[in-house]
Amino acid sequence: MIPCILFNWLLDSIVLSSIAVITLIYYFATSTYKQLKKLNVPHTPPVPLFGNVLKMVAGLESKTDTYGRIYRQHPDAKICGFYEMRTPFLMIRDPEIIQAIMIKDFNYFINRGLQFDPSINLLARSLFFANGQKWKIMKQKLNPGFTSVKLKGMLHNIKACSDRLVKFIEDNINNTTGIEVSKITGNFSTDVIGTCAFGLELDTINNDSEFRKNIKKIFGLNTKSFCILLLGTIFPNVVKYFKLHVIPLEATNYFHSVFNELIEHRTTNDVVRNDIAQELIKAKRELVLDSTGIEKFTDSDIISNAIFILTGGSEPVAATLAFCFYELALNRDIQNKIREEITSTNEKFGGQFTNELCMNLPYTDMVLNETHRKYSVVVNVIRETTQTYKVPGMDSFIIEKGQKIVIPMSSIHHDPKYYPNPKTFDPERFTKEEISKRPNGTFFPFGEGPRHCIGKRFAEWELKLVLSIVLTKFEIFPCPKTEIPLKFNKTSPVLVQAKNGIWLNFKPIVA
Template identity: 30%
Template structure:
């Protein structure tokens, strides 16, 4: 009996300690007198996420409530006190000027137990720096030029499939069709596989692509543990990738690598670059470190290229068409530019003449401003940082940092009439006079999106092909204004994007 009472006492003391520590954590900003919402006991400042609020709405609402109150507001990333950035000068310090103090994202990753989490986006510290160095040569303009014909070939098939859909019904749900197009592009460039999701919406790659974005390994309590205590979660060998997703992508990568090596096949694509890194064990970095990759590291990088590449580009194109359908004058101007540039080269789209489509670039940039696919940038502070000019505002070591890029893109201080779609926001003159951190769809600084060139190229090709072949307009099924999908971590329409499409 004595031992039982002792064990119960120890357990009660432990629970009491954890409760007091949690309570102290959740009063952190209140005690400092820094503006902050009262946190949810499990979700922190993410109250209502996945149930009543979408991620974009969380950032927009918080930014609107606290902007002008200081350089940052208090925030709770699940159970961790975090900072919610409100001023561009501080964004610049974090992403560029003081980058060495904010190199990490602070997300859970566990490559030893969960190989697909060893991707560039999630890695921190030396592992991130080493992987970024290894992959830096895979997204050069020269490599983009090699992959350009492959993307154009898939886009031609896409136009045919889109035309067949428009024949059957003038009202087309464009979001899913665009996702099938980018799935085939990424599947071909990253894995060298003809995915055929354009012809078959239930093709294996398309199905697994959807599941990779929606299926979760853990419930909300598990996600809270992973995000609140990532180091502890790693120490107890937790994984975040669902088992069926891991098995599928590991199998595909191993089969692709083996087939190419055994048959001496080269396609000048992303997978070739990764295989070269795997096999060139003699290549060293400037620090003498081996530049080679393991098969697990190849799978992780191919996985993030696939996930990030197909969803972000298809979402951007979908929202671009949504805005163009509501602004016929902008759509006509864009179509005129595309046709004039193509006419110089007998109607053929080339790597060189795509660069001449300046207004197309403006349309995509404005779409990314208004509909920022990844509406928030995450960082973690590596050492205490006092905000310049604000001695009472200190970002403590280990704190998550939230940069609400999508919300800042809709601030009238930076963009007049910010909720209006206006590609003239990105004329060369305005871009030149704007601070780079006021437009952050790809981040900024040394940890910006490594696949930015490929994403932009894919979106430009897809839009150029569509706008020269079809006219888009709104219909009774077009949702205006857009309702956000509360289940998505990215910006997405809850009910798809339905538009009227006619051949031109």
């Protein structure tokens, strides 16, 4: 009798304990899910714990598709909402409000709101993640590295890297399977930023350097990193306590060592170059060694920004260039037209690939803009309100301090309301006449306002110069391995990437 009573007591205890645990878990998983309802913004009911991004987390849907789906679910809303795991976000769909947030009322949205612990993620100290006054100070220190004068001085380095790219294509042109252009554009862009920004001759095009391998580690995402990233979204304090690194520690340690040696070498030997590394050395002297300001900077802040400039200056350019080659291969009429413009303009400037050439290629600009539109390699712009904000044109709608918002760049770039037949590659969308038909706030591949990409002009000149050199040497064709349409990597954490690479053929142009 007693064993039976004891068994029933244990069973009841287990059942009650299980119910209590399940109730607590459910409460934790759904405790934030009333916030969007309180704001009275349209949103789809969230899944406990995963919010509205379950398919993305499960690897069944890319980041582009997930945010595109949310964007399309509320076609008449200026602002809609969604939950990324447990965190409520406002998605800004209206171009006028987007312009206000990124430009007119920027001071309300100066912070990105991306929370990473600098002690376990060195890049958290970089310009991209920095907030408030610290961001303003560092941007001011780095801006001189991207002036027009500095860019003009870098053109000969970009040309030298482009010539090495041409030589590599010539040496591999008879490969029957074609050339995987994502790889060679990545190697090219790494060489360019290495030599232009830091005076490093890497020759990654011919030798897959340690620089390139570690850049891919930073922008890649293995199972371990994905789990840590997911855990950090739900339990940030756990990630911080156990010092779990999303970015492989060996990659950040490698770059920390390289750039520390570079800065020490230049400082000790009084080496002065007209590049971005020199601006970082100057920033170190003013912000770390001689600082009397309220904001405290360390050597790690300087190294973090060096890594940010290297990685941020190579991967987006590489992806955009590869996608551009792909579209030119599939659209021969566009390829011929851009080549004719480059050739005729080059003749006007004496056959020299100069900054004057880059500034006089309107159709090339249109092709690149259409590449940026169709392949928005960065999916969203993220901001966080720093003070209570009354949204213009929405009566009394208030965004509270600390609210995270998303500006869906890729979704807007593919909205047929602004870009009819958005899957079609059509540079004519970017004639002056067509641009004037669209409202501001519908095209911003480099961001907009004070917090736009610091390397925007550098990237534009680099892309135009390498296109000019490659297209005067080669015609580009699809090959048997060319994927039509492209499949995209669903688990890419940062940039849009082709899942199986981009394979093309190149044919020399005979004069």
